[in-house]
Amino acid sequence: MTAERNRASGRPTLEEVALRAGVGRGTVSRVVNGSQQVSARAKQAVEDAIAELGYVPNRAARTLVTQRTDSVALVVFESGERFFAEPFFGRIVQAVSSVLVARNLQMVLMIAQAPEERRRLEGYLTRQHVDGALLLSLHGDDPLPHLLEERGVATVRVGRPMYAERGTFVDADNRAGARDAVGYLRSQGRRCIAAITGPLDMAAGIARLDGYRDVVGDGPVAFGDFSQDSGAAAMYRLLEQYPEVDGVFAASDAMAAGALRVLRQYGRRVPEDVALIGFDDSAIALHTEPPLTSVDQPIAEMGREMVRLLLAKLDGDDEGDAEVVLPTRLVIRESA
Template structure:
């Protein structure tokens, strides 16, 4: 049983934590603020004292002194339905959250797709409610990332912007990963390779289609939205209009899952008649029938790198990299 008898009667102070830990007030402050400039021994002593006393930092008081809110916005430009359905979002949110928690920072998750949601979002982000913003699934030439930087809100986005802008970004090598997948299909003797694309107003959608075209050129293509239903509908269209196809590269595992369902219903064997490759290497890939060959992208590392770049901006480190592109690789399973 936990002993609470040694706690002070009132709210514990920074000075009481310092006295209990046997360190200076400045050392306690550095530990609370997530600074790396503290020895492991001192950090443990402070954490033990914080646990014993039940100390909770006064964020309001700190904000007045530091002009920081200790809050970071993670903004997703998709519908709530899609956010909760696609594994990518859950993986990257968990990654971002774990890094922020280690720095004693709060994550403010915001989902904004409708016009009214966008207006509220812009007002919230530019009124000093957060110290910076991480942006996911930005569509097309959205002016928001550049506008936030211009208004003094440090920003990092996932995905390469369509045109140069003063915002740092982190991306996976979507084009290279797609190219490797389609080259593998061609090297396996597949001669009519189709693709199911992602949304063409998103960086991954465009880059993965470009990787396909690097190998096939203007091959059979059907548009999807990264979701399972769109993958199934696209597969039906491809079978109707290109019945001789013998391979499909889908720009997401969820679309590949929908395609597998249609192929099975139509009597096409996978991979004997039609090989299928997805993209993401999500948990879905390991549970399809047959298990899905997929392009792995380091989602967790992407989230960590986004936070690292944003915190470097907040800490005034120069120069901060404008772009980071992480490698992908093909994971072979039973579908191709």
């Protein structure tokens, strides 16, 4: 039965390649998938046929039988607005995406925070659609990673799980980074050093606050949520309560930028009157006036590590719950 008539797509199939190469379907499949069990001659013939016909394997057919989708979700638990406003995400996405592309895996980007989006997302994240998921910006004690693992979807997250949960993760050493920054402020002779924190339902927010406390103990603290506006509001509160403040550690560059605006409004010079340090070493840090001293996270490397760990899980090289914590680096500019 030569099924050569009703091919709507016009693309050549495995079968046609086999015919052309004068071998069987199995052999072509073996060549395409890089099996060793093929004679050099057959391999050559198949490769020629593939080149001549311009054959590309049909992904749907392959997925149907292997139950593998060759695609990976990148899930961000933030509003779309926030996702695009915070440089951290952009950099992670780029890093992850470039590794994924190189491995011929498709990246499905999902941004979801609202309850209804969240529900849709949970419905979508099955073996049916993705092999694994990279989880960004998890809040609190989110049960999703657990749920996914139970469903057979491999997960890797950014940030150490907050409670007793387990799970593979990649993180920057936020606590040490914060410690370095605050230590630097102190070494520059600052006496009253305040912190503007990130959200405390996130591991990164807590760790950066811990790092601050490691150095100055119970100093003045105002709470933010990583966003620029929250940084401005926090700075405002700090100035009201602690007018003597002469050093500020903000847990994100965006918040530092917000703080900077408020400081200027209040006539405080940076760094003369108040020294200011941000976190992330993002583009924002370069574009403020003055440019921000900031803690650099190795974001590209974090992205690469995440994918590496995920692929290891997918390949079944089960290392259990792997943890990778990468060092940060203080980048000194003019704001402190």
